[in-house]
Amino acid sequence: xxxxxxxxxxxxxxxxxxxxxxxxxxxxxxxxxxxxxxxxxxxxxxxxxxxxxxxxxxxxxxxxxxxxxxxxxxxxxxxxxxxxxxxxxxxxxxxxxxxxxxxxxxxxxxxxxxxxxxxxxxxxxxxxxxxxxxxxxxxxx
Amino acid sequence: xxxxxxxxxxxxxxxxxxxxxxxxxxxxxxxxxxxxxxxxxxxxxxxxxxxxxxxxxxxxxxxxxxxxxxxxxxxxxxxxxxxxxxxxxxxxxxxxxxxxxxxxxxxxxxxxxxxxxxxxxxxxxxxxxxxxxxxxxxxxxxxxxxxxxxxxxxxxxxxxxxxxxxxxxxxxxxxxxxxxxxxxxxxxxxxxxxxxxxxxxxxxxxxxxxxxxxxxxxxxxxxxxxxxxxxxxxxxxxxxxxxxxxxxxxxxxxxxxxxxxxxxxxxxxxxxxxxxxxxxxxxxxxxxxxxxxxxxxxxxxxxxxxxxxxxxxxxxxxxxxxxxxxxxxxxxxxxxxxxxxxxxxxxxxxxxxxxxxxxxxxxxxxxxxxxxxxxxxxxxxxxxxxxxxxxxxxxxxxxxxxxxxxxxxxxxxxxxxxxxxxxxxxxxxxxxxxxxxxxxxxxxxxxxxxxxxxxxxxxxxxxxxxxxxxxxxxxxxxxxxxxxxxxxxxxxxxxxxxxxxxxxxxxxxxxxxxxxxxxxxxxxxxxxxxxx
Numbered sequence: 001x002x003x004x005x006x007x008x009x010x011x012x013x014x015x016x017x018x019x020x021x022x023x024x025x026x027x028x029x030x031x032x033x034x035x036x037x038x039x040x041x042x043x044x045x046x047x048x049x050x051x052x053x054x055x056x057x058x059x060x061x062x063x064x065x066x067x068x069x070x071x072x073x074x075x076x077x078x079x080x081x082x083x084x085x086x087x088x089x090x091x092x093x094x095x096x097x098x099x100x101x102x103x104x105x106x107x108x109x110x111x112x113x114x115x116x117x118x119x120x121x122x123x124x125x126x127x128x129x130x131x132x133x134x135x136x137x138x139x140x141x
Numbered sequence: 142x143x144x145x146x147x148x149x150x151x152x153x154x155x156x157x158x159x160x161x162x163x164x165x166x167x168x169x170x171x172x173x174x175x176x177x178x179x180x181x182x183x184x185x186x187x188x189x190x191x192x193x194x195x196x197x198x199x200x201x202x203x204x205x206x207x208x209x210x211x212x213x214x215x216x217x218x219x220x221x222x223x224x225x226x227x228x229x230x231x232x233x234x235x236x237x238x239x240x241x242x243x244x245x246x247x248x249x250x251x252x253x254x255x256x257x258x259x260x261x262x263x264x265x266x267x268x269x270x271x272x273x274x275x276x277x278x279x280x281x282x283x284x285x286x287x288x289x290x291x292x293x294x295x296x297x298x299x300x301x302x303x304x305x306x307x308x309x310x311x312x313x314x315x316x317x318x319x320x321x322x323x324x325x326x327x328x329x330x331x332x333x334x335x336x337x338x339x340x341x342x343x344x345x346x347x348x349x350x351x352x353x354x355x356x357x358x359x360x361x362x363x364x365x366x367x368x369x370x371x372x373x374x375x376x377x378x379x380x381x382x383x384x385x386x387x388x389x390x391x392x393x394x395x396x397x398x399x400x401x402x403x404x405x406x407x408x409x410x411x412x413x414x415x416x417x418x419x420x421x422x423x424x425x426x427x428x429x430x431x432x433x434x435x436x437x438x439x440x441x442x443x444x445x446x447x448x449x450x451x452x453x454x455x456x457x458x459x460x461x462x463x464x465x466x467x468x469x470x471x472x473x474x475x476x477x478x479x480x481x482x483x484x485x486x487x488x489x490x491x492x493x494x495x496x497x498x499x500x501x502x503x504x505x506x507x508x509x510x511x512x513x514x515x516x517x518x519x520x521x522x523x524x525x526x527x528x529x530x531x532x533x534x535x536x537x538x539x540x541x542x543x544x545x546x547x548x549x550x551x552x553x554x555x556x557x558x559x560x561x562x563x564x565x566x567x568x569x570x571x572x573x574x575x576x577x578x579x580x581x582x583x584x585x586x587x588x589x590x591x592x593x594x595x596x597x598x599x600x601x602x603x604x605x606x607x608x609x610x611x612x613x614x615x616x617x618x619x620x621x622x623x624x625x626x627x628x629x630x631x632x633x634x635x636x637x638x639x640x641x642x643x644x645x646x647x648x649x650x651x652x653x654x655x656x657x658x659x660x661x662x663x664x665x666x667x668x669x670x671x672x673x
Contacts, residue, residue, distance in 0.1 A: 138246065
């Protein structure tokens with residue numbers, strides 16, 4: 001695991017939540033967000049979001065009260081607010097840059113620069129009826 | 142002490158860069174103070190695999206979320222819309238979308254034509270040559286012949302339609318509504334040393350290719366070669382005045398927090414619609430106890446931020462996603478006032494290309510479209526790269542209760558009071574928003590989209606900053622005159638979005654820069670009588 005100042009209990013709960021939120025899927029041939037590599041990325045990427053994530057984990061601990069973690073996770077994720085939103089974001093932004101996940105979507109695991117992408121030109125004759133219109137804008141004195 | 146300069150420009154963004162460039166041919170000694178740094182292309186997010194995540198970090202459009210040492214906080218708790226800016230050489234042009242509509246002639250005559258707000262003291266015809274000059278400097282791609290806007294001649298061909306644009310175009314033709322490929326400052330061919338767009342994706346967090354025009358790569362190289370000095374990491378605290386009530390210079394902090402005084406013959410503010418009133422309100426003295434240039438009491442008031450609902454739907458197949466510039470088409474079908482509607486003025490529709498895999502997941506989870514748990518993967522695959530999104534760019538009219546003040550508690554890293562925003566959306570604008578949302582839903586339906594939803598308060602609103610030091614001929618009803626000079630301080634000019642009288646329903650950068658070039662031209666024409 002990457003360096004983090006989360007406690008062992010917080011790390012355990014975060015991994016449980018990650019796997020609950022995005023479980024592995026045989027149907028789509030993808031790991032869950034609790035996969036070792038993805039979870040290491042999550043832990044190593046908390047950065048400025050650490051405070052909000054800890055707040056979400058604290059709330060999760062309160063809700064679970066020592067049992068029924070699935071119900072506690074469901075209750076936590078139903079709560080609005082910045083802590084849960086941040087928790088979701090930090091998990092999603094790491095999950096959806098994992099090479100295996102990106103390939104499962106039929107995409108290339110690479111940054112946009114320097115190769116970029118190809119954009120098809122399209123059919124500019126679609127503009128013909130628009131060109132034939134009178135002007136729409138108003139003159140002003 | 143620093144040597145006196147002829148012209149001190151505060152802020153190096155859209156307007157500050159344009160003024161510096163234009164005034165450089167006077168051979169005056171010109172200095173620009175910028176609180177941010179130069180940003181290298183290699184620092185932009187699209188160089189790395191974490192490029193989408195950084196939109197929520199060091200390249201967030203909100204200074205509060207970004208939190209760089211070069212940023213200042215803004216208390217926007219009392220505003221439904223949030224502030225967007227960037228503090229670096231190039232300012233907000235580093236992170237803007239590069240969408241490039243101009244105001245319409247009617248936007249300058251709102252009172253005369255529609256009986257609301259106020260007319261501008263200048264008109265479209267006055268600004269037109271400066272729009273043209275600015276387009277040449279920034280480099281614009283687009284297509285002439287649009288019946289929806291006044292004539293203009295983009296230098297480069299438009300960004301291709303692609304799959305997403307084609308869907309929009311077919312839908313708009315079926316509905317019989319106006320559309321046109323957007324003008325953008327994304328270079329589609331080589332242009333003045335800029336490489337053409339290679340479709341890196343969203344242009345907002347900075348263009349690693351250098352295809353998107355930002356003033357650090359357009360105006361500034363010319364201005365620096367012409368002798369303008371640009372001093373970075375200099376955060377101005379206040380404008381100082383002398384015994385004659387004239388601006389004598391500015392006090393600023395350098396990167397080490399050391400205080401300096403920079404004397405100047407002329408001071409030009411180019412700090413945007415929040416930064417400029419913040420600076421004026423913080424520049425109090427016995428002569429100006431309510432803040433500098435504020436005898437009208439209007440400094441900070443009439444803030445306009447462009448409410449911008451987003452309507453999203455999903456196609457039944459993959460479209461372009463984030464594999465091209467976000468800007469695609471615009472429609473002016475509903476831009477001008479129509480007496481049959483229940484609101485005055487109007488809006489532009491801005492058709493977006495799509496979004497990336499991470500942002501799709503984050504925004505869809507936040508909107509409740511994307512569940513957690515076993516259904517996550519199935520639903521996500523029905524969303525990714527299928528997004529169609531239309532923004533409704535609403536004009537909001539000036540209202541004095543929408544304002545920028547100084548926060549009594551919050552400060553920046555140098556102890557300078559932060560700006561506080563109070564902003565609500567008017568009933569006229571709310572009706573306009575709902576009209577636009579309904580039309581966008583019709584368009585998306587015609588484009589074959591399903592799962593359509595509207596967001597009235599986005600995660601990241603555009604947060605344009607306009608109107609807080611308005612132009613006018615009456616010193617009791619405006620802060621600056623018809624050529625940007627403060628009524629109260631005859632060697633103090635404002636050139637940013639603060640001086641807007643009304644907001645139009647368009648992205649503002651093109652007009653902000655045209656105004657800056659116009660004011661610089663006025664300064665040059667009046668040099669011998671500038672302080673009369």
